[in-house]
Amino acid sequence: MKRFIFLMGASAALAAPRGATAQQGGYPVQTTAQTQFVYQNGAVVRREGPQTTALTQNVRLANGTKINYKSGIVEFPGGKLTTLREGDFVRPDGGLVFATPGAAAAARGDSSVPASAAFVTYTLPAPAKPGEAQAQTDALQLRLRLLERKVELLNSKIALLSQKRTTRPDTRQIDLDLTALDAQLRADK
Numbered sequence: 001m002k003r004f005i006f007l008m009g010a011s012a013a014l015a016a017p018r019g020a021t022a023q024q025g026g027y028p029v030q031t032t033a034q035t036q037f038v039y040q041n042g043a044v045v046r047r048e049g050p051q052t053t054a055l056t057q058n059v060r061l062a063n064g065t066k067i068n069y070k071s072g073i074v075e076f077p078g079g080k081l082t083t084l085r086e087g088d089f090v091r092p093d094g095g096l097v098f099a100t101p102g103a104a105a106a107a108r109g110d111s112s113v114p115a116s117a118a119f120v121t122y123t124l125p126a127p128a129k130p131g132e133a134q135a136q137t138d139a140l141q142l143r144l145r146l147l148e149r150k151v152e153l154l155n156s157k158i159a160l161l162s163q164k165r166t167t168r169p170d171t172r173q174i175d176l177d178l179t180a181l182d183a184q185l186r187a188d189k
Contacts (some may be wrong), residue, residue, distance in 0.1 A: 026060030031092035039084035065094035069168040082107045150181050
């Protein structure tokens, strides 16, 4: 009888659910390119474009990534675990997108970045005068043409140097052209 009670207790302990972790399997989900699993207000929700839907169970993506809908713990196929923070989301391919630099730092174990750090949105300054936008565009197009020419010259030099010869090929003219081009690129900055 004691043995029976012991075995029942042991089997109950083994069958008891473990803590809320992503490792518990997860329900396989179908996704689209717009699907995101976002940690929002203390839980993971599914976002399709502007529409969000609350999750009621852990999910498993096609690549094997598992997401715990309550805790935000994500387990990748290789076994690595990370915990989502507010605004972080998982893409359908299992890629992780962090909402803040602090969340990204925490995921890699870096405590040097403050939790309050934010990404800075870069915007081009608006042209101050009419016609300035065209001048900026023209300058960028010239720079692009110069860089394309530099690539052509470098490819020519590589082709010359790659030829099987007994003597080293003369690349002096290409080198002079590259030097002149570099000077023009520095001057156009």
